[in-house]
Amino acid sequence: MVIRSENASQVVWWCLRPMLFVLAAVIVGSFCGLLRPSLAGEPQDVNAPAAKIDKTSGQPSVVDEEKAIRKLLDENSDGNTRLALLIVLVQDYFDADDPADARRVMESIVDDGRIPTGQRSLTASGLALAYAVENDFVRSQRLVNQAKKLADQTPPAELETLPEEPAYEYLSAEAELARRALNQHDTALRKVREAADLARKNLDNPSLSEHRHEEAANQLLDEVEHLVGLQTQNNRRTEALNYANGMLWDIDHDPRLKPNAIQRALVEVAVSIALMSNDDYDGALFWIDKAIKGYQDAGVLPYAFTYAEALRIRLMIALATNRLADYKADAEGFQYAASINPVVAKTPSKDERLSVILATQGNWPEAESSISRVLAYNLKDQGAQSPFVKYQSAMLMLYRLEDSERKVSESEISRYVTPMLGQNDDWDASGSAGAFVEDGALAMCLSRLMDDGAEGQALAFRIAELFHMNATQGAMSDGAARLAAVTPELRSLVEQEQMARRAQDTERMGLSGLSTRLAKVDAENTGNKGGAIASVEDAEKAMNASAEDLATLHDRINKQFPEYRGLVSPAVPTPEQVGAALHSDEVYVDFYVGRDATYAFVVNAKGSLHATRLNVTRADLKKQILTLRNAFDAGVPPRKAGDLAGFDMTAAADLYRLLISSIQADLEGATTVYIATSGILSSLPFDVLMTAPATDLASAHWWIATTMPVRIPNASALVLARSHPATHAAEPLIAFADPSFDGRDPATIAAHPVDRTPARAFPVDGGAASFDYHRVAPLPETLDEATSIAKTLDAPDHSVLWGKNASRSEVTKRDLSNDRVVLFATHGIVAGEVPGWRKAGLALAYEGRGLPDSVLTADDIVTLRLNADWVVLSACNTGLVTGNAGDAISELSRAFFAAGARSILLTQWAVESRSATEVTTGVFRIYANDPSLSKAEALAHTERDMASGKDGELYRHPYFWGAYVLAGDAAR
Structure with a gap:
C-alpha cells in the first residue's frame, strides 16, 4: 500500500476502520470463513488485539466522558472536529468492551449532517459490515443504503481527502450482506468484481489525481485475495487463476501500483488460493511459502490476521497432500494468533481451527468430531450447496482417509462423491465450490478406489471426469446465462428458479434461528416452549414447500431445456x-x-x-x-x-x-x-x-x-451433444480474415506484401508496460485462405469479411446461427501474453482503442448465437493452455462450445502461413468430396498426407501439421 498523507480526516478514519473489523469479529458467531478483514496493508497495530478494560470499572468513566463530549458537540459545528470527538468516544467504548454503545456512537456519525458525507459513507459501510456479521440484516441493509446515498453525494473535493473511495467500501459491505443474509455467493462475487472494475477504471483515468490513483491501486492490491477467494468459491477456477496471475504480472510491470512487501505477499496468497482450486497443491505451496516469508521479512506480527490466514492456507495445502505432520509449527502459530487476536479467533470458527490442530497431532477421531460440529451447524444454516459446507465436508473426508487406523470403505467414498455427480433430478444450480481442499479429497478418493475392483474404478472414472468438468464450469455457466437471456420461456423459468432457491435459503436460515431459540428455551426451561415448537414446525413446513417448488421448477427446466441443465449443472455420466x-x-x-x-x-x-x-x-x-x-x-x-x-x-x-x-x-x-x-x-x-x-x-x-x-x-x-442433435445450418460459411489492425482498408489485396515463411507470431514485448495495437503484423495471406475455403464450400463472396469489416463489433452484432462453418483467420492472443491483458481472444480490426474494443474475447464469444458444425480458429496459440493448473482445453474453445459450436479446429502454436492454408483448405476439400468421412477422418487424411511428404519434404515436419487440434464432436 502506498503511504497516505495524514490529514485530520484520514487519521480519524484509520482509527475507526480497525475497530469496525475487530468489533465485527467479536460479535460474530461460529460462521466459518465468512468474515473478510483485509487489513494487510494497514499500520501494523491494526491487527493487534483491542485493549480490554473491565466493563464494570470502565463504564462509568465512559458515560461521563460521553456527557462531556456531547456538550462539546453542542458548541462546535465543524464537521471534522465533530468526527474527531466522536471517534475518541467510539474508541473508549470499544476499549471498555462495550460494542453496543460503540456502534450507537458510530451510527450518530452516520446521521450527523455536519460531518462530511464521504466520512459518513465510510462509517456506514463499516457498520453495515459489522451488523451483517452479527446477522442483524435489517440494520445492515439500511446502512448500506445510506452508505450508497452518501457516496453519491460526496463532492470531488472531499474524495481527495479520504483514505478510501466510499464506493469501494459499500460494495464490500453489500457483498458480505449478500452472503450472510441471502446466502448469495454469486452476488457477493459480482459486488467485489464491481469494486475491482471501478478501481481499474479509476486507475486508468488520466483525469483523476494521484491520490485517487493511489486509492485505486490500493483497492486492487488489498482486495486481490478476497476477489480470488470468491471466484474459487463460485467455481470460477480458471477466472481466479487468470486474475491472480494477471495481478502477479502487474505488480512487477505496472509502475502505478507501487506495492509494498505486504501487498506483494497478498498477491502471492491469491495465486496460492487459485492454484489450490485448480488441483495444483505443489504450486500453491510454493507461493504460500513465498508469501509467508514476505510477511516475516516485512515484520508482520505473528498474531496479525493476514499472517494467521496464510498459516491456515498452508495447513490446508498440507491436509490436501497428506503432509500435516510436517506443519505442527504452523498449527501452533495459528493457535497462538487466535489466543490473542479476536479476528483470528473467530475466522474460521474455533471448531474448524481446533480440528486442523488436532489433525497435525495425528488425533484424527477428535479432529473429525470437531469439524463435524461446525459442519452440522453450517449445513443447517446454509444448506448443502454452501461453499463452506463443501470444503468442510472435504476436510472431514480427508481426516478419514489420512487416519491410518481407519479403513474408509467404497460406500463411504460413494456417499461423499455422489452428490457432486449431478445425477439427481433436483440438481445443484448454486455454482459454488469448496475450492480449498476439495480437489485434494477427490484425488485421494480416486487413488483409493483404483484398488477396489470394477465398481470402485467406475466411481474413480467419474471423479476424474469431475476434475475436467470443474475446469470448464465457469465458461459453461456463462453459456447457460446466454442461453437463458435469448430464450424468453427459459428465462422466465430460470428467474422463477432463482427466486425459489433464494426463498429456500431464507426459510432455511429462519428455521435455523428458530431451532436455536427452541433449544435455548428447552435448556433453560424458560419462555413459551409450546409457541417455540409451533414456530419451528411452521418454519419446517415453509422450507419444505420451498424445496418442493424448487424441485418442480428443476423438473420443468430439465424436460423442456435439457441443454440448459447440461450447462449449469452437468451430470457426470457413467x-x-x-x-x-x-x-x-x-x-x-x-x-x-x-x-x-x-x-x-x-x-x-x-x-x-x-x-x-x-x-x-x-x-x-x-x-x-x-x-x-x-x-x-x-x-x-x-x-x-x-x-x-x-x-x-x-x-x-x-x-x-x-x-x-x-x-x-x-x-x-x-x-x-x-x-x-x-x-x-x-x-x-x-x-x-x-x-x-x-x-x-x-x-x-x-x-x-x-x-x-x-x-x-x-x-x-459429448453425451449432451449427441443426446440433443441440432438441425444443421443452411449457409455454408461466414469468415473473418485479414483484419485491418491499423484501422484502414488497403486499396487492393495486392497492396499487402506477403511473406509466407515466418510463423504468424503475435508481436509481444514482455518488458513493455503497454501495447500498441497498430504494431500487430497484417495477415494478407489469411484472406487467400478464407477465400479458398469459401470456394471449396461453394460459399458466396460476401461470406468472407476482411479489412475493417473483420471487426469485433461486426462479429457480435451478427446472427451466426445459420452458418455451418465459422472461420476466424487471424492472430490469437493467449491470456497473459500481452502486457496487462488477462483474456484470451482473437485480434480483429482496430476500432479505436486497440485491445479493449478490438479483440474478440471469450466473454464476447459466449454471447454469440452459433449453430456451427465447425468453428475454425486458424490463428496462433488459440489452443494453447498453460499446463500449470486446471485447464481442460483452451479458454477460447470452451467459450465457443458454450456458444453452440459442435466442433472446433484450432492451433496450439504460431502456425506458418502457407501450411495453414494447405491444412485448412485440405480438410474442407476432403470433407466436402467424401460424405462418408467424419471431421476427424478429414483432418487425419490431411495431416497424414503432409507428414508423408505429399506436400513436399519440408512439410513432413510436425511444426506445420501438428499444431492443429480438433475438439468437440468429431463425427459427420
Whole structure:
C-alpha cells in the first residue's frame, strides 16, 4: 500500500476502520470463513488485539466522558472536529468492551449532517459490515443504503481527502450482506468484481489525481485475495487463476501500483488460493511459502490476521497432500494468533481451527468430531450447496482417509462423491465450490478406489471426469446465462428458479434461528416452549414447500431445456452412458494426472471400462512435455527439408510409451479417440506422438497413422451433444480474415506484401508496460485462405469479411446461427501474453482503442448465437493452455462450445502461413468430396498426407501439421 498523507480526516478514519473489523469479529458467531478483514496493508497495530478494560470499572468513566463530549458537540459545528470527538468516544467504548454503545456512537456519525458525507459513507459501510456479521440484516441493509446515498453525494473535493473511495467500501459491505443474509455467493462475487472494475477504471483515468490513483491501486492490491477467494468459491477456477496471475504480472510491470512487501505477499496468497482450486497443491505451496516469508521479512506480527490466514492456507495445502505432520509449527502459530487476536479467533470458527490442530497431532477421531460440529451447524444454516459446507465436508473426508487406523470403505467414498455427480433430478444450480481442499479429497478418493475392483474404478472414472468438468464450469455457466437471456420461456423459468432457491435459503436460515431459540428455551426451561415448537414446525413446513417448488421448477427446466441443465449443472455420466453415446469406431479416454501417478480410463462403444494406473508423475510429464514443445513454442518453423529444427523425437516416442502404450490394445479398431484431460496434459500435442523411436522424419511412425486423437472437455459434453442433435445450418460459411489492425482498408489485396515463411507470431514485448495495437503484423495471406475455403464450400463472396469489416463489433452484432462453418483467420492472443491483458481472444480490426474494443474475447464469444458444425480458429496459440493448473482445453474453445459450436479446429502454436492454408483448405476439400468421412477422418487424411511428404519434404515436419487440434464432436 502506498503511504497516505495524514490529514485530520484520514487519521480519524484509520482509527475507526480497525475497530469496525475487530468489533465485527467479536460479535460474530461460529460462521466459518465468512468474515473478510483485509487489513494487510494497514499500520501494523491494526491487527493487534483491542485493549480490554473491565466493563464494570470502565463504564462509568465512559458515560461521563460521553456527557462531556456531547456538550462539546453542542458548541462546535465543524464537521471534522465533530468526527474527531466522536471517534475518541467510539474508541473508549470499544476499549471498555462495550460494542453496543460503540456502534450507537458510530451510527450518530452516520446521521450527523455536519460531518462530511464521504466520512459518513465510510462509517456506514463499516457498520453495515459489522451488523451483517452479527446477522442483524435489517440494520445492515439500511446502512448500506445510506452508505450508497452518501457516496453519491460526496463532492470531488472531499474524495481527495479520504483514505478510501466510499464506493469501494459499500460494495464490500453489500457483498458480505449478500452472503450472510441471502446466502448469495454469486452476488457477493459480482459486488467485489464491481469494486475491482471501478478501481481499474479509476486507475486508468488520466483525469483523476494521484491520490485517487493511489486509492485505486490500493483497492486492487488489498482486495486481490478476497476477489480470488470468491471466484474459487463460485467455481470460477480458471477466472481466479487468470486474475491472480494477471495481478502477479502487474505488480512487477505496472509502475502505478507501487506495492509494498505486504501487498506483494497478498498477491502471492491469491495465486496460492487459485492454484489450490485448480488441483495444483505443489504450486500453491510454493507461493504460500513465498508469501509467508514476505510477511516475516516485512515484520508482520505473528498474531496479525493476514499472517494467521496464510498459516491456515498452508495447513490446508498440507491436509490436501497428506503432509500435516510436517506443519505442527504452523498449527501452533495459528493457535497462538487466535489466543490473542479476536479476528483470528473467530475466522474460521474455533471448531474448524481446533480440528486442523488436532489433525497435525495425528488425533484424527477428535479432529473429525470437531469439524463435524461446525459442519452440522453450517449445513443447517446454509444448506448443502454452501461453499463452506463443501470444503468442510472435504476436510472431514480427508481426516478419514489420512487416519491410518481407519479403513474408509467404497460406500463411504460413494456417499461423499455422489452428490457432486449431478445425477439427481433436483440438481445443484448454486455454482459454488469448496475450492480449498476439495480437489485434494477427490484425488485421494480416486487413488483409493483404483484398488477396489470394477465398481470402485467406475466411481474413480467419474471423479476424474469431475476434475475436467470443474475446469470448464465457469465458461459453461456463462453459456447457460446466454442461453437463458435469448430464450424468453427459459428465462422466465430460470428467474422463477432463482427466486425459489433464494426463498429456500431464507426459510432455511429462519428455521435455523428458530431451532436455536427452541433449544435455548428447552435448556433453560424458560419462555413459551409450546409457541417455540409451533414456530419451528411452521418454519419446517415453509422450507419444505420451498424445496418442493424448487424441485418442480428443476423438473420443468430439465424436460423442456435439457441443454440448459447440461450447462449449469452437468451430470457426470457413467461408463455405460458414455458408451451409448459413442459410435462403433470411437473410443473415449480420460487421463487424470495426479501428483504421484497418472490414471487412464478407457471406455468403448459397448460401455466397458478399462482403468489403469500409469507409473508417471505430474512432474515427470511436465518435463517431457516441455521438452517436446520447445521446438514448437519457439515460433520458428524449419527452413529446409529434413531439418528437425529442435524437434525431440525421443520425447515424442517416450510420451507415447508413458501414456498410450499401456492402453493401445483398448484402442485397436478405433479411428477416433476422444481425449479428456486437464492440467499439464492439456498442453500435449497428441498428434505428434510417435509409436516407436526414429532417427529422421522420413522413417517416423506417427500415432495418427492409425487413429485420430480429438480433444473433448469431458464426457458429459459429448453425451449432451449427441443426446440433443441440432438441425444443421443452411449457409455454408461466414469468415473473418485479414483484419485491418491499423484501422484502414488497403486499396487492393495486392497492396499487402506477403511473406509466407515466418510463423504468424503475435508481436509481444514482455518488458513493455503497454501495447500498441497498430504494431500487430497484417495477415494478407489469411484472406487467400478464407477465400479458398469459401470456394471449396461453394460459399458466396460476401461470406468472407476482411479489412475493417473483420471487426469485433461486426462479429457480435451478427446472427451466426445459420452458418455451418465459422472461420476466424487471424492472430490469437493467449491470456497473459500481452502486457496487462488477462483474456484470451482473437485480434480483429482496430476500432479505436486497440485491445479493449478490438479483440474478440471469450466473454464476447459466449454471447454469440452459433449453430456451427465447425468453428475454425486458424490463428496462433488459440489452443494453447498453460499446463500449470486446471485447464481442460483452451479458454477460447470452451467459450465457443458454450456458444453452440459442435466442433472446433484450432492451433496450439504460431502456425506458418502457407501450411495453414494447405491444412485448412485440405480438410474442407476432403470433407466436402467424401460424405462418408467424419471431421476427424478429414483432418487425419490431411495431416497424414503432409507428414508423408505429399506436400513436399519440408512439410513432413510436425511444426506445420501438428499444431492443429480438433475438439468437440468429431463425427459427420
